[in-house]
Structures are given as structure tokens and as C-alpha cells.
Amino acid sequence: MASLLKASSNVFRSEKLPFLSKGKTSQGIVPKKAAFRLVPVALSLSTSTGTVQHDQKSDSPDIAIPIMVNGCTGKMGKAVIKAGDSAGLHIVPVSFGAEKESGQTVEVCGKEIMVHGPSEKESILASVFQEYPNLIVVDYTVPATVNDNAELYCKVGVPFVMGTTGGDRDQLYKTVEESNVYAVISPQMGKQVVAFLAAMEIMAEQFPGAFSGYSLQVMESHQASKLDTSGTAKAVISCFQKLGVSFDMDQIQMVRDPKQQIEMVGVPEEHLSGHAFHLYHVTSPDQTVSFEFQHNVCGRSIYAEGTVDAIVFLAKKVKSKADKRIYNMIDILREGDMR
Structure with missing residues (x-):
């Protein structure tokens, strides 16, 4: 299943997706009718210098795990900090x-939380890791920094959770595998979505060729x-391809226009x-059978909570001296024992 976890703007045109033009519900888009129709599998969730001063340390693997959230100015970084704080983790005031x-x-x-730029990264991380030997770093930065950040984490030897998508993923895995550090890497941190991907x-x-x-x-x-195009969508499509469906990734309809998202997709404003x-939406050659799979996520809480689970999981692996390797959300x- 590692493949689905490594699977890292076109203008929306309703004529290319005729089933999108037939109306909508609060869940999203209503497909055209067919002789046989499977009720959508819907996953709809709503959520709405070199000297560093630190707070008290904790050696507990489950409570007050010290975490350093890089990318704390972004929406995902803030969501993870809130979820981690709510779960009782210790937020190191550095990013x-x-x-x-x-x-x-x-x-x-x-x-x-004090934010430090690229030129200070190595000295700051080494200082924080020395102060907090049980530190777990969480990365929600930007795709352009994924590989450089991973190389730094590996050089210092700090366990980390990589939630940022993009970058050179093959190089990312190679760097971490060769460095022998603890890491959780996943392009999809929502554990329920990952469970759906695993089922696919x-x-x-x-059942190869079933479709x-x-x-x-x-x-x-x-x-x-x-x-960028959703890595989750690419992972699901790869499963359909194994099932016998012919589909090119450039056929994915990416919707990024807010007006279209409200009026045609059904995204709450x-x-x-x-x-x-x-x-x-999968349809038989004679159009008499159709299957629809749908998962809708509102907000970022599903990813933030999954990240906290990843942090706790990794802290336990470190404490138990488990194998130093790359773990993923399937693990x-x-x-x-998720919360």
C-alpha cells in the first residue's frame, strides 16, 4: 500500500462533465440517472538569534510531547498547533x-512563537533539539522547501512528521531512508481518507480488471x-486504472474558482x-450502470487531528526504540490506538 501514500488549473467546464450540470445537493454534485446507481460513499467533515527560551520539558511519550511546528504562519500550521495544544502536547515557541x-x-x-528564516535553520534546530531530546518536528511549510527541510532534519537527527506535499518525493524518501531517522511521511494526513484509499x-x-x-x-x-492537482485524487485514480479503467491524469477536472465551487460543486461559502x-463517477460502456464515490472535507481539522495521531505514534516508536524508518498513515x- 505504500504506492497510494507516495502518490504526492484547469478551468471547470460542465460540458466535459455532464453529470455535474444536473443540479446539486448539500453534499455536492448530483450525477445523471442510470439504470443502476450505488449510493455515494460520502466522507463529509466540517470544522470549522541562536538563543531560544523554552518552557518546562517533559519525558512522557503520550502527554506534553514537545513539538516544533514549521510553517506556523500558515493555516495548516496553526490548525496543527491548536489540535496539538488541545491534545496536551507542548508547543515549542520556535518555528x-x-x-x-x-x-x-x-x-x-x-x-x-518566534519565526526564523532559512539562514538560521540549522543552528536553531540543533539548539532546540539539544534542549528537547524528545522533540518531534512537524513540517507544514511549502513544496519548495520540502527537500531542504528533510535534509536538515536528517542531518540533525530529529524525528519528524512531513505533512507538506510537493517537492521531489523520490528524493525525499531516498534522503530519509539513507539517513536512518524516524519519520512519518504522508501526502494525506486525514486518517479516514487514508482508510478509504487503503480500501480502494x-x-x-x-479484483484487477473488475471495471x-x-x-x-x-x-x-x-x-x-x-x-497542484490533488495527490489523493491521483491515488484513487491509480486504483481505478488497476481495476481496468482507462484514464489519463490530465483529464482530472480541477475546480478552483469560488463562484463555481459554490454554484456547481456545492461547497459552503x-x-x-x-x-x-x-x-x-464510473460508467459502463452502454451507460446502464454507474458507480459514484464521493468524499467531501470542509476545514482542516481532519488533517490536524491526523497529524497529532502521527506525532503520538512517532513518539512511541522513538521511546520503544522501534526500527528507524519511514512510517506512514497506514502504519x-x-x-x-488513535485518539
């Missing part, structure tokens, strides 16, 4: 950011700031700045 953010202080959950992969492995001859239409809608709506799901 990495862009050069223009260096020296800024960000307040999240009543905690002031199992079906593809056990031979069927056609596939895919729509994915995310906030306008997400410029309050979640335009943070959502993930996916629809996969966390299999552990079976």
Missing part, C-alpha cells in the same frame, strides 16, 4: 518560515491557493478557503 517572516512573532492558542487499493489488488471498459470522470475542488471535495491506522 521556521520564509525569509520575509524571519523575526516575526505569531500568537496561536495564547502562545507566542485492496479492491484494486484483489474493464468502464469510463471514469473525476472532479476535485480545493481552495484557490492549492495550485464559509469553507471556500479550506476544503477538499472529490467526486469519482498509524494499523496501530489501532
Whole structure:
């Protein structure tokens, strides 16, 4: 199943997706009728210098785990800090950011976090890791920094959770594997979505060719700031391809226009700045049978909570001296002790 976890703007045109033009519900888009129709599998969730001063340390693997959230000025970084604070983790008041953010202080959950630019990264991380030997670093920065950040974490030897997508993923895995450090790397941190992906992969492995001859239409809608195609969509499509469906990744319909998201996709206006709506529509050659798979996520809490589970999981692996390797969300799901 590792493949689905490594799977890292076109203008929306309704004529390319005829089933999108027939109306909508609060869950999203209503497909055209067919002789047989499977009720959508819907996953809809709403949430709405070199000297560093630190607070008291903790040696507990489960409570007050010290975490350093890089990218704390971003929406995901803030969401993880809030979720971690709520779970009783200790937020180290230091973070990495862009050069223009260096020296800024960000307040999240009543905690002031100092942001440091690229030139200070190595000395700051070494200082924090020395102060907090049980430190777990969480990365929600930007795709352009993924590989450099991972190389630094590996050089210092600090365990980390990589939630940032993009970058050179093959190089990322190679760097971490060769460095022998603890890490959780996943392009999808929502554990329920990962469970759905795992089920799709199992079906593809056990029933190859089950959908031979069927056609596939895919729509994915995310906030306008997400410029790349959804890695989750690519992972699901790869499963359909194993099942016998012919589909090219460039056929994915990416929706990034807010007006279209409200009127045609059914995204609540309050979640335009943070959502993930996916629809996969499979149709038989004679158009008499159709299957629809849909998962809609509003807000970022599902990813933040999954990240906290990853942090706790990794801290336990470190304490138990388990194998130093790359873990993923499937490993966390299999552990079976998520909050």
C-alpha cells in the first residue's frame, strides 16, 4: 500500500462533465440517472538569534510531547498547533518560515512563537533539539522547501512528521531512508481518507480488471491557493486504472474558482478557503450502470487531528526504540490506538 501514500488549473467546464450540470445537493454534485446507481460513499467533515527560551520539558511519550511546528504562519500550521495544544502536547515557541517572516512573532492558542528564516535553520534546530531530546518536528511549510527541510532534519537527527506535499518525493524518501531517522511521511494526513484509499487499493489488488471498459470522470475542488492537482485524487485514480479503467491524469477536472465551487460543486461559502471535495463517477460502456464515490472535507481539522495521531505514534516508536524508518498513515491506522 505504500504506492497510494507516495502518490504526492484547469478551468471547470460542465460540458466535459455532464453529470455535474444536473443540479446539486448539500453534499455536492448530483450525477445523471442510470439504470443502476450505488449510493455515494460520502466522507463529509466540517470544522470549522541562536538563543531560544523554552518552557518546562517533559519525558512522557503520550502527554506534553514537545513539538516544533514549521510553517506556523500558515493555516495548516496553526490548525496543527491548536489540535496539538488541545491534545496536551507542548508547543515549542520556535518555528521556521520564509525569509520575509524571519523575526516575526505569531500568537496561536495564547502562545507566542518566534519565526526564523532559512539562514538560521540549522543552528536553531540543533539548539532546540539539544534542549528537547524528545522533540518531534512537524513540517507544514511549502513544496519548495520540502527537500531542504528533510535534509536538515536528517542531518540533525530529529524525528519528524512531513505533512507538506510537493517537492521531489523520490528524493525525499531516498534522503530519509539513507539517513536512518524516524519519520512519518504522508501526502494525506486525514486518517479516514487514508482508510478509504487503503480500501480502494485492496479492491484494486484483489479484483484487477473488475471495471474493464468502464469510463471514469473525476472532479476535485480545493481552495484557490492549492495550485497542484490533488495527490489523493491521483491515488484513487491509480486504483481505478488497476481495476481496468482507462484514464489519463490530465483529464482530472480541477475546480478552483469560488463562484463555481459554490454554484456547481456545492461547497459552503464559509469553507471556500479550506476544503477538499472529490467526486469519482464510473460508467459502463452502454451507460446502464454507474458507480459514484464521493468524499467531501470542509476545514482542516481532519488533517490536524491526523497529524497529532502521527506525532503520538512517532513518539512511541522513538521511546520503544522501534526500527528507524519511514512510517506512514497506514502504519498509524494499523496501530489501532488513535485518539
